[in-house]
Amino acid sequence: AQSVTQLDSQVPVFEEAPVELRCNYSSSVSVYLFWYVQYPNQGLQLLLKYLSGSTLVESINGFEAEFNKSQTSFHLRKPSVHISDTAEYFCAVSDNEKLTFGTGTRLTIIP
Amino acid sequence: GAGVSQSPSNKVTEKGKDVELRCDPISGHTALYWYRQSLGQGLEFLIYFQGNSAPDKSGLPSDRFSAERTGGSVSTLTIQRTQQEDSAVYLCASRNYNEQFFGPGTRLTVL
Structure with missing residues (x-):
């Protein structure tokens, strides 16, 4: 069985400040890790993924996440957020079949 | 468009009524969720x-739920x-290698 914990349900951040959204997972097998983003009134979009190789993965809009096997974490970071980053962020783990999602973190950017 | 569509x-x-939700996956994707x-x-x-x-039906909440797929x-x-507890957004995804692509969802409201 696998599970994902996102401890922060809501994170308010001032515009241009850095942010970290935390994600911890548990699994008995090797997994793939994902961050999905859901903008207001839109569907789920893949933000970034870790499959293998380099433990630091980046998205095209400035987010990055680091896979830490010893801490079973896959935290999402951005050094400077914008208003347009307002969304709900879901961490997910997969054994290459189903995705198991965390409960989501709502990121709110304060102007 | 080439994405997953739902209707x-x-x-x-x-x-008490029955409903049917449809998903059209991305062409060529053999896995559907x-x-x-x-x-x-x-x-x-x-x-x-x-x-x-359907090798994994473990998430279906009750025997009132069923799904089929035809022609792959x-x-x-x-x-x-x-x-009323069935009210939710139902999302479909299809998979290419290790990445799942999501449709926009069907919002079901049971009055």
Whole structure:
């Protein structure tokens, strides 16, 4: 069985400040890790993924996440957020079949 | 478009009625998934198809829920005798290698 914990349900951040959204997972097998983003009134979009190789993965809009096997974490970071980053962020783990999602973190950017 | 499509986008029904939700995956994707997103439960896995077979139905909440896939393409999720707790957004995804691509979802409201 696998599970994902996102401890922060809501994170308010001032515009241009850095942010970290935390994600911890548990699994008995090797997994793939994902961050999905859901903008207001839109569907789920893949933000970034870790499959293998380099433990630091980046998205095209400035987010990055680091896979830490010893801490079973896959935290999402951005050094400077914008208003347009307002969304709900879901961490997910997969054994290459189903995705198991965390409960989501709502990121709110304060102007 | 080349993405996953779902219909209808919105469905309002009365308690006790049956509903059918449709998913058209990305052409060539053999794996197809149904998930449910609701306020109380977050994002939950429902069922997984590989081709026309469903090796994992573990997420279907009750025997009122069923799904089929024909021709290795279109899938239909059927909910019989709908209840108010079935109200949610039903998401379909298809998979290419290690990445799942999500459709826009069907918002089901049971009155």
